[in-house]
Amino acid sequence: MSELGPIRTPLREHLRELRLQLLPLLVWLGGWALIAVLWMQTPKTAPLVGLGLGDEVVVAAPEAGLVEEVFVDLFDPVRPGQVLLALASSDLDAQLVEARAESARLEAALLAQRVEFELADAQLRQNATDTLADAEEEAAFEQARRLRSFRVEEQRAQLDALAATLERVDAELEQERVQLRLSRAEGLLEGEVGSAAEVEDLRAELDQAVAKASAARDLEERALTAVAETRRWRADFEGLTPGLPTSTVLDPRIEERLAGHQAALAVQRARLSGIEARVDGLLVRAPQGGRVASLLAQPGETVVLAQELLRLEQDRARGVLVYLPESELLSVAVGDRFLVRRGYDSGEAAVLAASPGLVELPSRLWYDPRVAEFGRTLRLDAPVDLELRPGERVGVVPIRP
Amino acid sequence: MDTLERLFGWQSALPEAELRSLLLSLTLAFVLGQMVAWVYQRTHSGLSYARSFTQSLVLLMMIVSLVMHVIGDSIVTAFGLIGALAIIRFRNVLKDTRDTVFVFYALVLGLAIGSGRFAAAIVATLCLLGATVYLAWVRFGTRGFFDGHLSFRVEGPRAEEGGFQAVMRRHCRRFESLSVRQGDAVTEFIFQVRMRDRRRGEELVAAMRGLGRVDDVSLVLQDELAEI
Numbered sequence: 001m002s003e004l005g006p007i008r009t010p011l012r013e014h015l016r017e018l019r020l021q022l023l024p025l026l027v028w029l030g031g032w033a034l035i036a037v038l039w040m041q042t043p044k045t046a047p048l049v050g051l052g053l054g055d056e057v058v059v060a061a062p063e064a065g066l067v068e069e070v071f072v073d074l075f076d077p078v079r080p081g082q083v084l085l086a087l088a089s090s091d092l093d094a095q096l097v098e099a100r101a102e103s104a105r106l107e108a109a110l111l112a113q114r115v116e117f118e119l120a121d122a123q124l125r126q127n128a129t130d131t132l133a134d135a136e137e138e139a140a141f142e143q144a145r146r147l148r149s150f151r152v153e154e155q156r157a158q159l160d161a162l163a164a165t166l167e168r169v170d171a172e173l174e175q176e177r178v179q180l181r182l183s184r185a186e187g188l189l190e191g192e193v194g195s196a197a198e199v200e201d202l203r204a205e206l207d208q209a210v211a212k213a214s215a216a217r218d219l220e221e222r223a224l225t226a227v228a229e230t231r232r233w234r235a236d237f238e239g240l241t242p243g244l245p246t247s248t249v250l251d252p253r254i255e256e257r258l259a260g261h262q263a264a265l266a267v268q269r270a271r272l273s274g275i276e277a278r279v280d281g282l283l284v285r286a287p288q289g290g291r292v293a294s295l296l297a298q299p300g301e302t303v304v305l306a307q308e309l310l311r312l313e314q315d316r317a318r319g320v321l322v323y324l325p326e327s328e329l330l331s332v333a334v335g336d337r338f339l340v341r342r343g344y345d346s347g348e349a350a351v352l353a354a355s356p357g358l359v360e361l362p363s364r365l366w367y368d369p370r371v372a373e374f375g376r377t378l379r380l381d382a383p384v385d386l387e388l389r390p391g392e393r394v395g396v397v398p399i400r401p
Numbered sequence: 402m403d404t405l406e407r408l409f410g411w412q413s414a415l416p417e418a419e420l421r422s423l424l425l426s427l428t429l430a431f432v433l434g435q436m437v438a439w440v441y442q443r444t445h446s447g448l449s450y451a452r453s454f455t456q457s458l459v460l461l462m463m464i465v466s467l468v469m470h471v472i473g474d475s476i477v478t479a480f481g482l483i484g485a486l487a488i489i490r491f492r493n494v495l496k497d498t499r500d501t502v503f504v505f506y507a508l509v510l511g512l513a514i515g516s517g518r519f520a521a522a523i524v525a526t527l528c529l530l531g532a533t534v535y536l537a538w539v540r541f542g543t544r545g546f547f548d549g550h551l552s553f554r555v556e557g558p559r560a561e562e563g564g565f566q567a568v569m570r571r572h573c574r575r576f577e578s579l580s581v582r583q584g585d586a587v588t589e590f591i592f593q594v595r596m597r598d599r600r601r602g603e604e605l606v607a608a609m610r611g612l613g614r615v616d617d618v619s620l621v622l623q624d625e626l627a628e629i
Binding site for chain 1: 421422424425428429431432435473475535538539540541543546567570571572574596597598599601604
């Protein structure tokens with residue numbers, strides 16, 4: 001049988017052949033062509049690095065001391081005036097005690113001086129009344145003199161009582177001082193840098209001071225009792241002899257003589273107020289609202305005056321700081337617009353300012369951490385519709401008109 | 402892009418540069434995925450080859466590039482995707498790789514929509530579905546193009562001289578012997594054939610039967626040829 005030729009292949013089979021064999025290859029090549037087109041349209045420059053810019057406030061220690069307690073954690077929101085941490089300062093406490101004691105001593109001294117002047121005035125008037133010639137007046141003034149002698153006795157007793165009070169205040173102050181010295185010495189001994197002998201000496205001194213203060217308190221009590229007795233005698237005499245002048249006129253120059261003591265007392269009270277204000281300042285408060293960006297002090301840590309304790313930052317960045325590496329410097333003018341990108345979100349921002357010269361870039365942006373890099377910095381305003389946090393890293397791309 | 406902005410709002414619209422970047426990624430994943438699939442197809446040995454797996458390689462590469470666009474730098478979104486995948490896998494036994502690809506694609510699309518990236522979701526859907534339909538239409542991943550199996554028996558000795566080769570050359574573009582079973586007086590042949598005209602299969606069978614020594618002719622044509 002003669003071999004017949006192949007049957008005719010219809011067009012649909014050719015098209016099917018084309019679809020199954022050739023089309024994938026053509027599509028594959030077309031894909032590469034599309035990639036080339038898209039690649040050429042894609043901007044080659046990598047986005048610039050920008051950082052959210054926000055106000056940062058440093059909270060420093062108002063006094064040297066020990067951090068007693070920290071009331072906030074990292075990234076906690078804070079309100080203006082909120083207490084952040086508490087410091088303890090033993091030196092400040094000692095100064096406060098000393099200042100209060102000094103104030104009390106000056107008040108007692110002022111009062112004693114006033115009584116002394118009144119006593120001297122009474123003595124002068126008594127001497128004046130002794131020279132009267134008139135017998136009747138002499139009898140009357142004899143009565144007045146006796147009254148004044150009661151007053152003199154009363155004022156002497158008051159003076160003694162004030163002196164006893166002064167002694168008592170001095171003794172208590174001395175006791176406080178010795179107590180503080182003993183506390184410090186015991187603390188040093190616990191830290192193995194003090195001396196046991198010194199501690200023993202101070203304890204003995206403290207015992208003496210306590211005894212002295214106790215004796216001074218007893219003396220003061222007896223003096224006050226004497227004052228009360230003399231007052232009672234004077235009152236009884238005044239009750240038996242009515243009509244006698246019962247008041248003495250104070251010399252108006254007495255107030256002038258006491259001005260110096262009053263001024264010293266005012267100075268001491270002002271010093272005491274200052275120390276009390278410093279003690280209040282041991283509670284560190286937030287100067288403004290925001291968020292805790294960094295905690296630099298921990299409870300139990302000793303800090304010095306003006307040492308940084310923590311940093312606060314605002315919740316929202318008020319701009320973007322863009323770094324242009326030296327290799328990518330481009331001509332930028334104020335008002336030029338940039339696209340700020342964070343992930344898939346973006347917003348436009350305008351240039352507010354540009355650094356005129358080269359500056360050293362932050363070390364975290366260096367390609368090699370050992371080699372410093374330089375460039376320009378641009379300041380952009382806050383992007384529209386994109387809320388950034390201070391310090392947040394974003395990508396920035398120039399928008400070409 | 403203006404239309405997308407009006408439809409979905411400013412935050413959902415895709416900046417032009419981002420659209421270009423997404424298209425570039427998907428296209429590159431498509432062409433590179435095909436290269437990977439071709440090499441896999443050519444170098445695969447054994448009996449477990451499946452065309453659906455080869456197509457899944459291409460689609461998977463495109464889907465993963467979409468995932469990276471959606472997730473971006475967000476670790477929260479990344480963990481959300483991991484969790485969703487784990488739940489789906491735990492609750493469903495995915496027998497076919499293609500099923501896995503489509504489940505993955507549904508998850509990623511949901512992520513894109515849920516995170517407000519409507520434009521990216523639409524663009525990616527068009528690209529991915531277009532690629533899926535295209536790969537199915539061109540039967541991407543098929544090893545050899547045969548239309549079916551032809552089996553017959555030749556009686557008597559020297560079966561190769563039965564004249565069936567001429568008939569097959571007339572009706573078929575290509576034919577390859579799958580098996581030959583030699584009996585005492587009968588030789589059984591099975592060929593896989595590629596027809597010149599699929600609709601004239603009956604003519605081939607009749608022509609084969611018309612040969613004197615050939616009987617029990619059977620032609621099985623399939624659209625989906627199972628590779629075994």
